[in-house]
Amino acid sequence: MSSAVSERRRHRRRPIALLHDAGIVAARWLARQEAAVLVAILGVLLALFGFIKITEELLEGDMGHFDEWLLRGLRLPDQPHTPIGPAWLLEAARDLTALGGRTLLLALVLFALGYLALERKYGGMWLVAIAAAGGGFLSTAMKELFGRGRPDVVPHLVAVASPSFPSGHSMLAAIIYLTLGALLARFAARRRTKIYLLTAALALSFLVGSSRVYLGVHYPTDVLAGWCAGLVWALICWLVARYLQYRGTVENPGRR
Known part of the structure; x- marks a missing residue:
């Protein structure tokens, strides 16, 4: 007994x-771990706080004036169909917004997965796949959860169909470009190259999100929330990858 x-x-x-x-x-x-991990943890906390704060303000209806003011400010006073700036800026905005489209981002992820598979970095391959798929699921789920309508303050300059909050282009661009930037940075030998790659990833994310507001298809708060949510998810995936590399579960991409 x-x-x-x-x-x-x-x-x-x-x-x-x-x-x-x-x-x-x-x-x-x-x-x-070095300071980078502590900075990443701090980044997760700050971005999460930012997303929660924006969401609270949105639900209380306190962000409407700011959103409308900025959207109207990006159009000519008497011509709401015409954005401010030269004609080439509108074409550039349309090109930049395509960099955050699901088709292009999916192609980039597939190319990255193919490369990792050829290099036999199977653990890293699965992490990239989970980061991308998880980010796409979270973006869609949050859009349906909040159900915010698209801006009707100014005419849309590109076609849109899904709910507005948070911006899927901004969120997915932050996730994919930061994840791939961090992956490439692991191969870089020089610190300045690592900084350049991560800065380029941040710049692409910023340009994609800004183009959505310029084209009138997102409120500024949609984009800010998308950046915050994307940064949280990308940093969490990076931290998990570093931890699994420490445990030996996932290969270090910088090693053969």
């Missing part, structure tokens, strides 16, 4: 022991 009781107790304590061991490993990992 006593042996049976001991066996049951051992089984009950096994999940607790596993959680305890995982916590110890995670604590050791954090202690050994």
